[in-house]
Amino acid sequence: MKEVHVIRRERFNSAHRLFNPTWDDAKNEKVFGKCSNKNWHGHNYILFVTVKGTIDPDTGYVIDMKILSDLIKEKIVEKMDHKNLNIEVDFMQGMVPTAENIAVQIFEELAPGVTATGNTLHCVKLCETENNFVEYYG
Amino acid sequence: MKEVHVIRRERFNSAHRLFNPTWDDAKNEKVFGKCSNKNWHGHNYILFVTVKGTIDPDTGYVIDMKILSDLIKEKIVEKMDHKNLNIEVDFMQGMVPTAENIAVQIFEELAPGVTATGNTLHCVKLCETENNFVEYYG
Amino acid sequence: MKEVHVIRRERFNSAHRLFNPTWDDAKNEKVFGKCSNKNWHGHNYILFVTVKGTIDPDTGYVIDMKILSDLIKEKIVEKMDHKNLNIEVDFMQGMVPTAENIAVQIFEELAPGVTATGNTLHCVKLCETENNFVEYYG
Amino acid sequence: MKEVHVIRRERFNSAHRLFNPTWDDAKNEKVFGKCSNKNWHGHNYILFVTVKGTIDPDTGYVIDMKILSDLIKEKIVEKMDHKNLNIEVDFMQGMVPTAENIAVQIFEELAPGVTATGNTLHCVKLCETENNFVEYYG
Amino acid sequence: MKEVHVIRRERFNSAHRLFNPTWDDAKNEKVFGKCSNKNWHGHNYILFVTVKGTIDPDTGYVIDMKILSDLIKEKIVEKMDHKNLNIEVDFMQGMVPTAENIAVQIFEELAPGVTATGNTLHCVKLCETENNFVEYYG
Amino acid sequence: MKEVHVIRRERFNSAHRLFNPTWDDAKNEKVFGKCSNKNWHGHNYILFVTVKGTIDPDTGYVIDMKILSDLIKEKIVEKMDHKNLNIEVDFMQGMVPTAENIAVQIFEELAPGVTATGNTLHCVKLCETENNFVEYYG
Numbered sequence: 026m027k028e029v030h031v032i033r034r035e036r037f038n039s040a041h042r043l044f045n046p047t048w049d050d051a052k053n054e055k056v057f058g059k060c061s062n063k064n065w066h067g068h069n070y071i072l073f074v075t076v077k078g079t080i081d082p083d084t085g086y087v088i089d090m091k092i093l094s095d096l097i098k099e100k101i102v103e104k105m106d107h108k109n110l111n112i113e114v115d116f117m118q119g120m121v122p123t124a125e126n127i128a129v130q131i132f133e134e135l136a137p138g139v140t141a142t143g144n145t146l147h148c149v150k151l152c153e154t155e156n157n158f159v160e161y162y163g
Numbered sequence: 164m165k166e167v168h169v170i171r172r173e174r175f176n177s178a179h180r181l182f183n184p185t186w187d188d189a190k191n192e193k194v195f196g197k198c199s200n201k202n203w204h205g206h207n208y209i210l211f212v213t214v215k216g217t218i219d220p221d222t223g224y225v226i227d228m229k230i231l232s233d234l235i236k237e238k239i240v241e242k243m244d245h246k247n248l249n250i251e252v253d254f255m256q257g258m259v260p261t262a263e264n265i266a267v268q269i270f271e272e273l274a275p276g277v278t279a280t281g282n283t284l285h286c287v288k289l290c291e292t293e294n295n296f297v298e299y300y301g
Numbered sequence: 302m303k304e305v306h307v308i309r310r311e312r313f314n315s316a317h318r319l320f321n322p323t324w325d326d327a328k329n330e331k332v333f334g335k336c337s338n339k340n341w342h343g344h345n346y347i348l349f350v351t352v353k354g355t356i357d358p359d360t361g362y363v364i365d366m367k368i369l370s371d372l373i374k375e376k377i378v379e380k381m382d383h384k385n386l387n388i389e390v391d392f393m394q395g396m397v398p399t400a401e402n403i404a405v406q407i408f409e410e411l412a413p414g415v416t417a418t419g420n421t422l423h424c425v426k427l428c429e430t431e432n433n434f435v436e437y438y439g
Numbered sequence: 440m441k442e443v444h445v446i447r448r449e450r451f452n453s454a455h456r457l458f459n460p461t462w463d464d465a466k467n468e469k470v471f472g473k474c475s476n477k478n479w480h481g482h483n484y485i486l487f488v489t490v491k492g493t494i495d496p497d498t499g500y501v502i503d504m505k506i507l508s509d510l511i512k513e514k515i516v517e518k519m520d521h522k523n524l525n526i527e528v529d530f531m532q533g534m535v536p537t538a539e540n541i542a543v544q545i546f547e548e549l550a551p552g553v554t555a556t557g558n559t560l561h562c563v564k565l566c567e568t569e570n571n572f573v574e575y576y577g
Numbered sequence: 578m579k580e581v582h583v584i585r586r587e588r589f590n591s592a593h594r595l596f597n598p599t600w601d602d603a604k605n606e607k608v609f610g611k612c613s614n615k616n617w618h619g620h621n622y623i624l625f626v627t628v629k630g631t632i633d634p635d636t637g638y639v640i641d642m643k644i645l646s647d648l649i650k651e652k653i654v655e656k657m658d659h660k661n662l663n664i665e666v667d668f669m670q671g672m673v674p675t676a677e678n679i680a681v682q683i684f685e686e687l688a689p690g691v692t693a694t695g696n697t698l699h700c701v702k703l704c705e706t707e708n709n710f711v712e713y714y715g
Numbered sequence: 716m717k718e719v720h721v722i723r724r725e726r727f728n729s730a731h732r733l734f735n736p737t738w739d740d741a742k743n744e745k746v747f748g749k750c751s752n753k754n755w756h757g758h759n760y761i762l763f764v765t766v767k768g769t770i771d772p773d774t775g776y777v778i779d780m781k782i783l784s785d786l787i788k789e790k791i792v793e794k795m796d797h798k799n800l801n802i803e804v805d806f807m808q809g810m811v812p813t814a815e816n817i818a819v820q821i822f823e824e825l826a827p828g829v830t831a832t833g834n835t836l837h838c839v840k841l842c843e844t845e846n847n848f849v850e851y852y853g
Contacts, residue, residue, distance in 0.1 A: 029539045030574040038292065040178040040203035045773060056774060058781075064247035065178035067205005069292055075574075080543070083459060084470060085535030090571050091472075109202035121775030125719045129770070154176065154207055157780050160720040160765075167677045168712040183359060194360060196367075213712075218681070221597060222608060223673030228709050229610075259361030263305045267356070295366050298306040298351075314568065316454040316479035321635060332636060334643075340523035341454035343481005345568055385478035397637030401581045405632070430452065430483055433642050436582040436627075443815045444850040489850075494819070497735060498746060499811030504847050505748075590844065592730040592755035616799035617730035619757005621844055661754035706728065706759055 026079040030147060031087045033074050035097045037106035040067040041122045044111065065109065070127070071152040072101065074135060078144030088142055096138045101131055124153045128161040136163065164217040168285060169225045171212050173235045175244035178205040179260045182249065203247065208265070209290040210239065212273060216282030226280055234276045239269055262291045266299040274301065302355040306423060307363045309350050311373045313382035316343040317398045320387065341385065346403070347428040348377065350411060354420030364418055372414045377407055400429045404437040412439065440493040444561060445501045447488050449511045451520035454481040455536045458525065479523065484541070485566040486515065488549060492558030502556055510552045515545055538567040542575040550577065578631040582699060583639045585626050587649045589658035592619040593674045596663065617661065622679075623704040624653065626687060630696030640694055648690045653683055676705040680713040688715065716769040720837060721777045723764050725787045727796035730757040731812045734801065755799065760817070761842040762791065764825060768834030778832055786828045791821055814843045818851040826853065 042065050043057035053061045060066070074097055078087040104114055110122040116134055120126045128151040139146040150160045180203050181195035191199045198204070212235055216225040242252055248260040254272055258264045266289040277284040288298045318341050319333035329337045336342070350373055354363040380390055386398040392410055396402045404427040415422040426436045456479050457471035467475045474480070488511055492501040518528055524536040530548055534540045542565040553560040564574045594617050595609035605613045612618070626649055630639040656666055662674040668686055672678045680703040691698040702712045732755050733747035743751045750756070764787055768777040794804055800812040806824055810816045818841040829836040840850045 027539075027543050027575065029542065030576075031539065032572040032574065034570040034572075036292075038204050038206055040205040043775070045775075047773075059245040062245050062247070062251075064250050065203050065205065066176050066245040066247070067178040067203065068176055069207040080537075080539045082534075083461075085457070085459075085537035085540045087539055087573075094570075107197040107200050107204040109200070109204070112202050113200075120772075123770075123775035125717075125721065125770045125777055126775045128719065129717050154174075156724040156784075158722040158724075159777075160722065161717065162720075165677075165681050165713065167680065168714075169677065170710040170712065172708040172710075181361070183361075185359075218675075218677045220672075221599075223595070223597075223675035223678045225677055225711075232708075258358075261356075261361035263303075263307065263356045263363055264361045266305060267303050294310040294370075296308040296310075297363075298308065299303065300306075312568075314480050314482055316481040319637070321637075323635075335521040338521050338523070338527075340526050341479050341481065342452050342521040342523070343454040343479065344452055345483040383473040383476050383480040385476070385480070388478050389476075396634075399632075399637035401579075401583065401632045401639055402637045404581065405579050430450075432586040432646075434584040434586075435639075436584065437579065438582075441815075441819050441851065443818065444852075445815065446848040446850065448846040448848075494813075494815045496810075497737075499733070499735075499813035499816045501815055501849075508846075588844075590756050590758055592757040611797040614797050614799075614803075616802050617755050617757065618728050618797040618799070619730040619755065620728055621759040659749040659752050659756040661752070661756070664754050665752075706726075 028077060028079050029087050031076045031078070031090070031093070033076075033090060033093045033097060035072045035074070035094065035102055036069060037072070037102050038067065038069050039105050039108055039110050040065040041110040042066065043121055043123060045121050068153050070105070072097070072131065073148075073150040073152075074146070075148040075150070076139055076144045077147040078142075088144055092142065096135065100134045100138060124151050124157060124159045125161075127151055128159045132161050132163055166215060166217050167225050169214045169216070169228070169231070171214075171228060171231045171235060173210045173212070173232065173240055174207060175210070175240050176205065176207050177243050177246055177248050178203040179248035180204065181259055181261060183259055206291050208243070210235070210269065211286075211288040211290075212284070213286040213288070214277055214282045215285040216280075226282055230280065234273065238272045238276060262289050262295060262297045263299075265289055266297045270299050270301055304353060304355050305363050307352045307354070307366070307369070309352075309366060309369045309373060311348045311350070311370065311378055312345060313348070313378050314343065314345050315381050315384055315386050316341040317386040318342065319397055319399060321397055344429050346381070348373070348407065349424075349426040349428075350422070351424040351426070352415055352420045353423040354418075364420055368418065372411065376410045376414060400427050400433060400435045401437075403427055404435045408437050408439055442491060442493050443501050445490045445492070445504070445507070447490075447504060447507045447511060449486045449488070449508065449516055450483065451486070451516050452481065452483050453519050453522055453524050454479040455524035456480065457535055457537060459535055482567050484519070486511070486545065487562075487564040487566075488560070489562040489564070490553055490558045491561040492556075502558055506556065510549065514548045514552060538565050538571060538573045539575075541565055542573045546575050546577055580629060580631050581639050583628045583630070583642070583645070585628075585642060585645045585649060587624045587626070587646065587654055588621060589624070589654050590619065590621050591657050591660050591662050592617040593662035594618065595673055595675060597673055620705050622657070624649070624683065625700075625702040625704075626698070627700040627702070628691055628696045629699040630694075640696055644694065648687065652686045652690060676703050676709060676711045677713075679703055680711045684713050684715055718767060718769050719777050721766045721768070721780070721783070723766075723780060723783045723787060725762045725764070725784065725792055726759060727762070727792050728757065728759050729795050729798050729800050730755040731800035732756065733811055733813060735811055758843050760795070762787070762821065763838075763840040763842075764836070765838040765840070766829055766834045767837040768832075778834055782832065786825065790824045790828060814841050814847060814849045815851075817841055818849045822851050822853055
């Protein structure tokens with residue numbers, strides 16, 4: 026039984042600001058600088074979801090990419106794309122929407138659905154800009 | 164005298180929404196869909212600025228790329244990066260911040276500074292996503 | 302009235318072979334080499350469609366990108382994606398499916414629909430590999 | 440002795456269809472959809488081969504990239520480029536040519552040659568489209 | 578007769594410094610800064626060569642990409658790749674090796690060979706870094 | 716405590732030659748070919764630095780990307796960008812400046828500064844061309 030990693034790329038465009046509501050504005054400005062701008066800014070986020078599993082000898086698939094893409098679209102893209110990550114995304118409440126926190130939360134949102142396919146969610150990689158990325162392995 | 168096009172790439176990350184204030188919310192929603200989300204969304208904008216001019220035989224330059232980059236940073240990036248294009252950018256006031264309008268306004272903001280270097284601003288290309296671009300030639 | 306170029310990127314994955322049916326196999330092999338392999342090969346084609354028009358002052362759009370994308374999907378992607386360009390694409394019949402011919406035919410297929418939006422189809426760019434592209438301006 | 444991963448990128452353009460010959464057409468169509476089109480489709484496959492080894496203190500190389508590239512070209516690219524993966528590639532016979540199966544077979548084809556250089560084949564990554572990738576670690 | 582632009586991408590990796598030998602070191606340093614470093618620096622240059630011509634109805638080609646690639650390799654890549662542009666490239670002598678001058682010289686070197694194929698050399702685009710490009714149209 | 720990998724991309728453009736000073740020119744030429752050209756060549760190096768750490772619940776950061784970027788710029792980019800790697804970079808002395816050796820040395824240079832932030836340097840990836848990469852994990 027060959028174990029293979031299967032990776033699906035999806036995208037979403039969102040607004041956010043880095044802001045810790047338990048701090049005053051001066052401290053947010055000091056820690057987060059322009060990323061804390063009160064009128065928001067935004068990104069074209071690029072997401073890479075890696076699923077680990079064995080190849081089904083009948084289909085040659087670890088997982089049908091359409092099923093994986095549909096899962097990511099239902100659980101993540103529809104909730105985050107063209108949204109404000111601080112205000113509108115239920116699973117981002119109570120935390121600063123850094124790339125690190127976004128990646129962890131996306132992992133938590135996707136893991137049950139991936140497990141239900143008989144595979145394992147291995148990694149969520151999130152690209153915030155062409156220079157800044159994060160990876161979370163659960 | 165050889166005429167060459169010189170192209171500089173810069174980037175800015177901004178929030179916006181497509182919204183015409185002379186329309187009610189229902190019409191904005193109908194025309195612009197999710198792009199009109201009242202809590203904003205955002206993009207990693209990529210900008211390509213093309214300057215046309217002749218090569219200085221002493222330097223081999225049409226324009227020193229540092230001068231062009233500094234001009235774009237002063238006139239555009241510092242005003243648009245980590246900003247809200249609807250609210251915070253003076254030269255975007257009074258219009259819907261579509262890629263088309265942003266490109267035209269960036270062209271207008273940059274043209275005098277490019278002309279002052281003895282060259283001509285030829286084109287502003289703006290990439291809003293990996294699938295959507297606009298070009299304005301003045 | 303500001304004239305702006307609007308560019309939409311779409312993709313399709315197809316099989317083809319370079320083959321002139323008026324030639325025998327030896328001549329096809331001589332002219333087209335491995336590109337003439339009788340069992341086909343294929344590409345991830347990337348398409349850039351440029352539409353030229355003036356900005357609508359109410360919407361800030363030259364053309365709603367969704368309308369342009371839907372047009373390309375209906376006229377091109379649905380007919381070419383996961384298809385054999387020699388056999389299955391009506392508008393490619395009677396010619397060798399080189400990148401040049403594909404680009405010209407895509408232009409012809411798209412032009413009436415773009416004209417119907419009040420704009421002009423300016424350019425079709427087709428990328429066959431990361432090293433080979435063609436552009437057709439009508 | 441410093442262990443370093445060395446990665447070589449190569450490309451090949453092939454035709455294939457997802458088709459299990461033990462199923463009838465209806466089941467193939469149901470499982471694989473348009474990917475099962477009987478007239479084939481194709482891709483620009485991008486391959487990343489990772490070799491793990493220690494740096495030779497005289498050359499500063501883990502492996503001469505030309506040797507690695509020549510090995511991949513001989514064992515993989517010459518056999519897969521501009522070929523039909525279902526029909527013409529000996530090591531793909533008897534299985535559905537999914538990205539998963541292709542990556543595993545490429546790994547098996549390359550491993551002896553890499554071992555012969557005194558290094559270890561660590562990973563084969565195969566990109567079928569810009570959104571779909573697989574990785575196999577042996 | 579359909580006129581199409583055909584574009585071939587090639588690459589070369591070279592050393593250079595921006596240095597005007599009619600100036601002293603202080604002036605070179607003042608004008609060119611770190612780009613004038615006396616021990617050289619280098620780039621992965623990416624070249625896009627655009628040829629304009631009509632489609633041959635028998636082949637579907639404007640020009641066989643192999644012929645265009647071979648021409649660029651013979652006239653440009655073999656002379657510039659892994660070379661020092663100030664010292665070792667005959668057609669770069671007597672000028673500062675800026676991207677502007679390199680693009681113009683490449684155009685001059687390629688034009689006769691392209692003309693000999695019955696087509697027209699339309700544009701040479703040279704990418705020096707991911708942020709700096711030049712285009713020359715003859 | 717969630718452990719996340721944070722990746723920062725930086726770039727530098729340098730000259731080098733592959734040359735072992737304990738060998739004569741003929742042996743260097745035999746082993747390294749054109750990469751040993753005595754007048755140098757160069758590359759646009761792209762560097763990916765991966766830091767592993769836990770998310771600070773107050774900031775949502777593993778590490779402020781500005782701190783990581785500043786560290787890489789101070790320790791690596793300022794010393795390597797627009798420099799000759801054989802001659803001018805102190806930490807590259809006494810070894811052939813292959814991608815393998817550069818990556819290992821960059822890792823050694825960066826590790827103490829990353830450790831001082833309370834995190835772990837996980838990987839240095841160096842891209843020498845679009846086809847050749849190395850990764851070092853310490």
